[in-house]
Amino acid sequence: MSPLPFNMPLMQFLADHRTIPLTRFFLAATFFGNFAGYIFIATLIYVAWNKQLAIRLSVLVLLSSSLNDVLKLIVKNPRPFIREGTYLQKWAVSPQSAAALAAEYSTPSGHAMASSAFYSYLYASVRNRYVRVIAVMAILLIGISRPYLGVHYAEDVLIGLVIGLSVALLWIRYAEAISAAWSLLSYTLQIAAAVAASLALWLLTVAVNGWRIAGEPQEALVSAGFLTGIVIARPLELRMVNFDPRSSNAAAKILRYLLSIAMLIATLLFLDKFFAVIALKSSPLGYFLEYVRYSAAGIVIIFLAPLLFTRIGLAASEPE
Numbered sequence: 001m002s003p004l005p006f007n008m009p010l011m012q013f014l015a016d017h018r019t020i021p022l023t024r025f026f027l028a029a030t031f032f033g034n035f036a037g038y039i040f041i042a043t044l045i046y047v048a049w050n051k052q053l054a055i056r057l058s059v060l061v062l063l064s065s066s067l068n069d070v071l072k073l074i075v076k077n078p079r080p081f082i083r084e085g086t087y088l089q090k091w092a093v094s095p096q097s098a099a100a101l102a103a104e105y106s107t108p109s110g111h112a113m114a115s116s117a118f119y120s121y122l123y124a125s126v127r128n129r130y131v132r133v134i135a136v137m138a139i140l141l142i143g144i145s146r147p148y149l150g151v152h153y154a155e156d157v158l159i160g161l162v163i164g165l166s167v168a169l170l171w172i173r174y175a176e177a178i179s180a181a182w183s184l185l186s187y188t189l190q191i192a193a194a195v196a197a198s199l200a201l202w203l204l205t206v207a208v209n210g211w212r213i214a215g216e217p218q219e220a221l222v223s224a225g226f227l228t229g230i231v232i233a234r235p236l237e238l239r240m241v242n243f244d245p246r247s248s249n250a251a252a253k254i255l256r257y258l259l260s261i262a263m264l265i266a267t268l269l270f271l272d273k274f275f276a277v278i279a280l281k282s283s284p285l286g287y288f289l290e291y292v293r294y295s296a297a298g299i300v301i302i303f304l305a306p307l308l309f310t311r312i313g314l315a316a317s318e319p320e
Contacts, residue, residue, distance in 0.1 A: 229298015
């Protein structure tokens, strides 16, 4: 497929007129549209305020990210400066990020699509003017950051915003019905459905990617793995822990949050090193282990961390 005729002169203008303070600002802004940014925000909501909202936000952003992976492979539009061979000079991101982004397509912007879905649902769910202002600013700043940093066309962002907002509106309207239908399935069927959907998503991305497993198919496994972990862990937490996120004082909530993030990071780092001994990341087994790694991360953050901090007195369980 030929590259789409997007506004390359605008990209060149932005690349030629960057400043160090603005670049630092937009690198910080774009973080809150990254996978790690969503984890930090959703975890804070989960351990200190509203478990159901955190779960729904997480599921929404993971589904949006999975849809984005498929759409990028269908459109197959290269990122700015890729064809010119100047992306290492024109992208204002780290070499590690550049290497990962260069293996992925551009349209639609995953940051714009996921952030507009995530923060729009947060806006609709929280009746607080400050939270709503932050949600709107997050969508705008994350969107602007992508062309500014050189990794997306402005058109990528606009398309991503439209799709992300559409997904959020559907989620707002049908989340209750979906939750009710999902609860009718047995725990075993829920897990089986999550695993089967993950496999189908990965095979779809691989097929659309010309049967190559690098790039978008790997990103799809991350989202699918974490979503599977949530499916496994959520019923366990409700049945065996059922902690009250509003219990205890502010200090205890901060400690719960820090403990959860520490356990998550430790799990990801340990399994990354452990699985590297078993298989190469670029092998089929390595990709499966990456899926298992993020499934384990979901279990840790949703179930094991709450189990621990209720045992050590950092939170109380909700009454039956």
